[in-house]
Amino acid sequence: MTQTATPATEGTTRRRFVIPAKVFAVQSYLALILVVLAAVIFSPRRGGDVVFLAPENLLNIIRATSEIGIIAIGMTFVILVGGIDLSVGAVLGLAATGSASLLMVNGLGVLPAVAIVLAIGLAFGAVQGFITATFGIQAFIVTLAGLQIARGLARIWSGGQGVPIAYGDGPGTAPEAFALLNSRTFNGTVPIPALIFLAVGVIAVLVVRHTVFARHVYALGGNERAARLSGINTRRVKIAVFAIAGLLSALAGIIHAGQLNQGSPNDGIGYELDAIAAVVIGGTSLMGGIGSIPGTIAGAVLLGVLNNILALNNIDSNVQLLIKGVIIVVAAGVQAFRPGQR
Amino acid sequence: MTQTATPATEGTTRRRFVIPAKVFAVQSYLALILVVLAAVIFSPRRGGDVVFLAPENLLNIIRATSEIGIIAIGMTFVILVGGIDLSVGAVLGLAATGSASLLMVNGLGVLPAVAIVLAIGLAFGAVQGFITATFGIQAFIVTLAGLQIARGLARIWSGGQGVPIAYGDGPGTAPEAFALLNSRTFNGTVPIPALIFLAVGVIAVLVVRHTVFARHVYALGGNERAARLSGINTRRVKIAVFAIAGLLSALAGIIHAGQLNQGSPNDGIGYELDAIAAVVIGGTSLMGGIGSIPGTIAGAVLLGVLNNILALNNIDSNVQLLIKGVIIVVAAGVQAFRPGQR
Amino acid sequence: ACGTESDAPGVDDGEGGEDTAAECEGPDGDYLIGMSQANVGEPYRQQMDDDIRAAAEDIPQFEVAFADAAQDNSTQVSDVENFLAQGIDLLIISPNEAAPLTAVVERAYNEGVPVIVLDRKIEGDSYTQFIGADNAEIGRAAGEYVAEELLPDGGNVVELKGLPGSTPAQERSQGFAEGISGNDGVEIIAEGVGNWLRAEGQSQADAIYQANPDIDVVYAHNDPMAEGAYLAAESAGRTDEIDFIGIDALPIPSGGIKAVEEGRLSATFVYPTGGREAVETAEQILIECADVEKEQILETQLVTQENASELYTELGGQ
């Protein structure tokens, strides 16, 4: 397939007659900008104020986006090496169930519970990466199986039902510290999950911009053989990207449990498609080698804005599906369009 | 990613020192053969008979596999050109709803209803192919949007509810002929859907083996640039494969409605993943250019056998998820393994 | 027609269930019961399985095999076929949808396997007993509760709906509309689709709160969505002005009864799973060799802060 996509964001071209990459950088957000504009225009008004633009509404969008956004950042690394990870939603469910169980049933403290769950996510991803890289089985199928396995484990762990989280001091309650995930900072305005999303985003951007590892990821996605001949341990890089995706999915699962005061094995069903959509709308090529973290974040926020504005306008849910479908294609089209390319 | 996969079935390499492709051809079914053997061994017995091998059980498997199998055959063409089609399950739902509505609400005869629904499926696929090929938007995102749109259309069409099919002569009933889809031939043994699956499979194999079109599909997936330089209208080929996928999904949807005496907009949720799994287990590479129809059919049947044997043994559904996950990876691994390849 | 035999309904009128009763082995037999569940992904249905499992444990002659159709009609048809292939002695089925499961249930019934249909009906009468509650009735009860208890002077209601196209979502919606129709002051000012899920209930409610300053009651089609709406109100600081009501009232820690007891929900309505009742019926058919009623309609119950903890234990919660 012709897969036209954003070039890696970084790198300004300095010659006069080459369109500077900055312009394309703006273009990475063009679709998001257009959707936001549309949201402002079509937003309901309340006493003259645009409801969509109310700070609280915007913060809600970021809060609602944070889980998919965090997962999508991990997914970006996997897709950059030409892989895909369908297990992220199930790992989120496993992590949410696991953290709720560890806190409520096993009575662990917040730090040990979080550490264990993050380690499980990391290990789950790493194993998937190991299998893909070592046996040459396509990532799609390995992670599809991983999805089922994570879902099954989560159900077995909790006996199939959600584990509610209650706070307090006694046995059978979770430490108050975990409730932070469902709270807001800066005078109760900014939701903590939004801050975590921001932090993960910033770290990911820095990793992509400044680490050797990230260059290896891009090289591997662009041309695996050339990467190997350049002395890159391609297997290790592959395992690492899946491990990152697993780790971030687990983080999102912990946030999920915190936000909903419950961890359920059915959490995160279908999140993988949303995450992949965010990555692709963000201009990353499923063929690997081309893409960016800011693009992914923009893609995730775009999807969040879209869901929000459709809900604000109380649009019939069936019509919502149609509108969402069309806008997703148009957004991906806007991102794919490069002047002067066919 | 290292994507090792079955070479195109056709074209035996006759060079002295190359193992003939025929050997690999058996290998395409190796995973299926192993799973069937395991099924026989682990099958419960009833009065000394192996339940799994009871003709009725085997026919049930084929009947249950037929819809995914037909969809997977269409999917194979799309994946062969390096694309993917996530909309197939939703198109199945649209077709099921559509055929039930046309028969029951609009009172159409079987032939016009079937023809209209097939045309809708074909057109839906062709439009997706057109958008992918013309605007260079990744197939994943186009068909993900297509999934939502098809689902939305189906809900709007039926008002959100399933449309039950009742047979009879009066108004508000469907012609008896449609009940054929839920019947069995050869003295009530072989289910009609299984026959349709067989027919579609045979036609697809013939198409792949003998048409110029199929050669262009493989070429396009193997090296798009080479295909274009050879004067192939790559856009048309892409549109055609998506149209085929849409057509076959619609056919599966009609069968679905016939088998279940109902068309519902929620039919076929998640079938896309099963269909892709069948294709990949069948040895087709998601990178395009490599794969076969018999492999896909074997993959679909493998999944059907797996579901059946796990159910026959009454394995807990959560444990089933684990076992299925592991077996799918092992099956894909068996298919991917080629002696002498890294 | 044309050398084919139809599996379609309407072919038979055999009294399969009665026949088996005639061959009834009584307390000396060992019985394999197949339980075909539409989707264990829903807490309510997981609870139904758990209830059956718990009840069957007390009956040594019973072994229950569970199948999960994961929300897919075709899978459920196969599940039943697989049960028949194994030769089950009794089928309990909670159908994903009515029409698609009718044929295969009929087949089981006609082969002489007693069939207990739970929660959702199938078409026709080829089953031994139907056990279930009436979703429309529950919706109506919820509507009346809002119209009479919560908002006697009228007010604004937000409705959070289950998966579009699913029967319970429709019936709970229609029933509710009827229930509030007696009070002209009660108005549904916004609707959101939460697809039965807590997280989606939360994000839908987030947006709805933004768009609507005056909300008195949130009515959710199930408890998880009501909890999601509560969480959204918590972060918007509006829990005091809004009452939340849900449906299902599962007797489990994450269920609605606890939420009412702990003050998050104002009320919820018991949607009984019928699991225990199904095992009782099975016992009557297989062990006691008795005839059973064709229908067993289970009553809903209003759960409020007053009766919550009592009901929790009564319904078997731990």
Place this chain on the structure above:
Amino acid sequence: MSEAAPPRLRMEGIAKSFGGVRALRGVDLTVHDGEVLALLGENGAGKSTLMNVLSGVVVPDAGRIVVDGTEHRFSSPADAQRAGVAMIHQELDLVPQGTVAGNIFLGDEPRRAIGLADRSAMRERAGALLSDLGIDIDPDTQVQSLRVGEQQMVAIAKALRLEARILVMDEPTSALSDAEVRTLFALLPVLRRQGVAVIYISHRLDEITEIADRATVLRDGEHVGTVDIAGADPSEVIRLMIGRSVEEIFPRRPAPAGDVRLTVRGLAVPRDPLSPRREPAGIDLEVRRGEILGLAGLLGSGRTELLEALYGLAGEKLTGTVEIDGSPVRLTSPRRALRLGIGLVPEDRRAAGLVMQQSVGANIVLSALRELARLGLRRRSGERSAVRASIERLSIKTPTGEAIVGTLSGGNQQKVVFARNLLREPRILLLDEPTRGVDIGAKSEVYHLLADLTETGLSVLVASSEVGELVGLCDRIAVLRGGRVVDTFDRSEADEETILAAAALPTERETEAV
């Protein structure tokens, strides 16, 4: 007559820019029927772009194309084919998983009714075509199992099949050894007699003088002259091409006197029965510090496999001993080889050398990233100056280090691979067809660069199908056949004939077949 009749092809004022790069600035070109026109120019001059315009791959910004007096506008390769233009592309564009016959007839398959492909006709006609070309390849072989040279012959057969009026060959011989080059050249008189106009691009000037009638020279996207080959002075042509004269193509170097740097004893890689590759079967070699050792051999003699094995690509399968500076080493992965100071410039830069959609700079620093970094964090300034220095040192023709490497001309891409290897300051450099597609000026620069590096102690193993290159450059030349070293020549005793004879002796196919 040829004066009066319209030429077979006139291209007038062809202009094309890519983004800001002006690849062609109003180029004219004329070819007559039965003529072989050489198209010359340094790397990046615009030769391929001009021919891509002619074959409908690239749509020009301006200019006219007139074939046999009729003006054409080609918007796709199919259009050009219909007007009688066939092209053998510089980068082999075949479908790797397809069969030879399938590739030859791709896009124009013999058909039966209703779109059915006539596979037996296809196979037969492909077989006939190949045997006409004197190539022994089974039409049912998968293309990816062929060696590059064989693939090149398949591409040639594919173009010839079209029976075009204008045949463009873009560096068809860069992957061929002498024998295949002969086969190809033997075809030219036949084509001439049929009235086909041939446009031939090559960087091997000896070929040009042998086969071409006239040469059109491009420089920086402009037409700088057309000369009759008969009576043309080669150095004049070179001056036209690169704007200066090249005094000495090969550097003069003192004989190396250093210690032994690399010792290879009994190096073998068990042959995979499934693969047609000729793996090394017991190779002994010695290379001194500062020495350049050439590897000669026919297609498939095992040179590539030897170099790959020395680069660690055979993994654990490698047997025999390898010593560097006297200490035994285990070469089980490219990473290890790199750490030991070994570099490889692979044969196929597109498949193995470059990450095409990334920048020139990213490709240059790829294998030195860790060395340029601190604690896994990149140091951009260091990377940038390394890139700048490399571009300068190898005179890579690129707008900036940020340009996408895939947009460079073939020769400049090759230099990028070179630059990456030199950046690691290797002790031993393995070169596999290092000047393939590199223009004469740049070749000379590469040779001189190698000479300078050997003075600092670098040892080089170079495999090349251009025997002249080996003779000019190397201190010693080892000849390989069937995965073994069959002969070694010193610079003083080496000449092209002896080496070719040594490489060719007993027909290796027969001894090879088990």
